[in-house]
Amino acid sequence: MRRKLTVLLMAAMVASFAVGCSNSDSSEASGASGSASGPVSGTGETPLAPKRIGILMLTGQSESQTIWAENTEAAATSLGWSTVVKDGQNNPQVWSQQAEQLVAEKVDAILTMGIDAPTITPALQSAKAAGIPVIATDITVDPTGSELFAANYSDNDAVLGEALASYAMDKTPGAKVVAQNLSVVYGADQYTKSAVARFKELGGDVQDVTDLDIANVTESFGKTATALVQSHPDADYLLSPADVAPILDLPALQQAGNTSTTLLARYDLPSTLKYIRSGAKVAVVAANTHRTNLQAIDSLAAYFASQKPIPRTYPNDDFESKVIDESNAPAEGQVYDFDALLEQFKTKWASEYKINA
Numbered sequence: 001m002r003r004k005l006t007v008l009l010m011a012a013m014v015a016s017f018a019v020g021c022s023n024s025d026s027s028e029a030s031g032a033s034g035s036a037s038g039p040v041s042g043t044g045e046t047p048l049a050p051k052r053i054g055i056l057m058l059t060g061q062s063e064s065q066t067i068w069a070e071n072t073e074a075a076a077t078s079l080g081w082s083t084v085v086k087d088g089q090n091n092p093q094v095w096s097q098q099a100e101q102l103v104a105e106k107v108d109a110i111l112t113m114g115i116d117a118p119t120i121t122p123a124l125q126s127a128k129a130a131g132i133p134v135i136a137t138d139i140t141v142d143p144t145g146s147e148l149f150a151a152n153y154s155d156n157d158a159v160l161g162e163a164l165a166s167y168a169m170d171k172t173p174g175a176k177v178v179a180q181n182l183s184v185v186y187g188a189d190q191y192t193k194s195a196v197a198r199f200k201e202l203g204g205d206v207q208d209v210t211d212l213d214i215a216n217v218t219e220s221f222g223k224t225a226t227a228l229v230q231s232h233p234d235a236d237y238l239l240s241p242a243d244v245a246p247i248l249d250l251p252a253l254q255q256a257g258n259t260s261t262t263l264l265a266r267y268d269l270p271s272t273l274k275y276i277r278s279g280a281k282v283a284v285v286a287a288n289t290h291r292t293n294l295q296a297i298d299s300l301a302a303y304f305a306s307q308k309p310i311p312r313t314y315p316n317d318d319f320e321s322k323v324i325d326e327s328n329a330p331a332e333g334q335v336y337d338f339d340a341l342l343e344q345f346k347t348k349w350a351s352e353y354k355i356n357a
Contacts, residue, residue, distance in 0.1 A: 039080035040350045048305045048353040051081045051109065053297075054102035056095065058114040058185070060087035061218065064243040064267045064289070065113050068138055071338050072111060072293040078346050079301055080355045090217050092119040092184070099123030103130055109300050110134040111293060116186050117145030124148035133303065133310055137292040139187035150310045151299065153292040153317070157187040160285045160321055161195030164239065164264045167283065167323040169202040172236050178228040178261075179209045179239035180221070180249075188241040191266065195239055207232045212242075221248035229258045236262065243267045246275050246282050268324055268335040276329045283325040288336040291318065294345050305353055 042048075053076050057065040073083045084107055086098035095115050100123045102110050110132060117124055125148065127134050133150040140157045141149065168175050177199050182188035192209070199206050208228055213220040221244065229235055238261050240249055245265040253261060261281065265272065268286035275282050295314040302308040322328075324335060349355075 038077065039355045040078050040346045042350045042353045042355045044350065044352040044354055046305045046353050048079060048301060048355055051076075051079075051300070051304055052107045053081055053083050053300070054105070054107035054110040055083055055085045056088060056098055056102065056110060056112045056115060057086065058088050058095070059090040059217075061090065062243055063247075063269045063271055065138075067269070067338075068113055068289070068293055071290055071342070072297065075294050075297045075342060075345065078342070079297065079349060079353070088115065090214055092214075096120045096123055100126060103127050103132060106130070107132065108304070111296050112136050112149075114139040114185055114187060116142035117148050118142060121145055121148065133300065135296040135299070135310065137296050138289055139185070140190055142186035151296070151312050151314070153295045153299075153314045154187065155287045155289050155292070155319060155321070157191040158194035159319075160266055160287060161191040161193070161239075162198040163321055163323055164266070164283070164285045165195040165198035165202065165204070167285075167325075168237050168262075168264060169199065169204055174203055174205065175199070175236040176205045176207055176232065176234055177237045177239060178207050178232050178235045180224050180228070180241060180245070181209055181211045182214065182217075182241045183211050184214050185241075192239065192241045195264075207235060218244075218248065221245060222252035225249040225252040226256045229253060229256055229261050233258070234260075236260070237264050238262070239264045241266070243269055243272070246272045246280070246284075250275060250280055250282065270334065273324075273329055273334065276324065276326055277331075279326065283323060285321055286324050286335040287321040288319065288341070290336060290338040290341055294341060298345060298348070301349060301353065 055069050055072055057069055060066060069085050076083050088095040088098055099120045103123060103126045110127060124134055136149045136152040138154055140154045141152050179192055179196060181192040196206050210224045210228060212224060225238060245263060249263055263282040266285045268284060272284055299310045303310050322335060
């Protein structure tokens with residue numbers, strides 16, 4: 001419920017934005033909203049017993065992670081599994097505490113979203129000792145300590161950053177650029193650094209890069225956006241590494257009186273697409289990130305049902321990305337449809353497993 005309220009609050013913030021041209025820490029569930037109303041009716045011969053999956057979000061304030069967590073719950077429900085969701089609250093200390101709590105609760109597996117191994121090393125070691133596989137999903141994790149994860153199924157964050165930079169330079173040759181970074185999160189850092197490198201490679205003028213303060217990240221977005229465009233009023237683009245950037249940066253730019261800088265962010269979130277459809281100066285790089293949590297659930301099903309080793313990277317991964325602006329934003333829904341992808345996996349699981357819900 002808390003996660004749904006978070007999304008509703010984000011939608012309310014979008015609705016209140018005037019476009020320039022016009023608590024609990026965890027929740028447990030046996031189901032989730034979406035196309036999965038219960039376990040699939042499997043015709044397969046391999047029994048699959050009920051399992052309990054822990055989901056650790058970097059922060060419940062993230063619209064993308066809220067959606068990913070609810071989608072993962074829907075996928076788990078399809079297999080007759082239950083879930084325990086923990087909110088890391090944008091705090092490395094809380095990430096570690098919540099990961100340790102999932103181990104103490106004796107979940108059968110853990111999925112982490114955007115959390116690097118060095119920040120939760122003791123918990124990962126405890127999970128490994130307890131025989132609990134931990135799969136990092138959605139975002140590329142720091143190679144340091146990554147062997148403690150059973151796998152990392154994620155987008156290529158560097159490619160996402162490069163795609164946005166190439167798009168911007170194609171539209172605005174010689175573009176002036178300022179950027180926010182979130183260096184404490186490896187995948188976000190790779191996204192920003194790769195984008196900056198591509199801008200420079202293509203002749204862009206990267207005027208400033210400011211690191212966000214994760215301890216006060218919500219306030220930090222607006223403050224750094226304001227400072228960047230005030231110091232560089234001729235900036236064509238503001239690059240940001242996080243999904244919440246449109247909700248937090250666009251109002252800050254408006255309040256600063258900036259009407260010329262286009263925000264570049266990532267993920268085709270409902271709130272961001274609403275901004276784009278309303279004519280706000282924002283473009284995003286969308287990806288089929290939904291697939292990574294479905295891949296994790298799929299690998300765990302094979303592991304639990306048949307003792308198949310969990311592959312470090314998902315075989316034949318079909319990572320896709322696309323830059324979205326006012327010219328190609330879908331009239332409704334997201335660019336990449338989770339429900340359609342879930343149905344593909346449900347068909348696969350129904351043919352492989354006898355679900356013992």
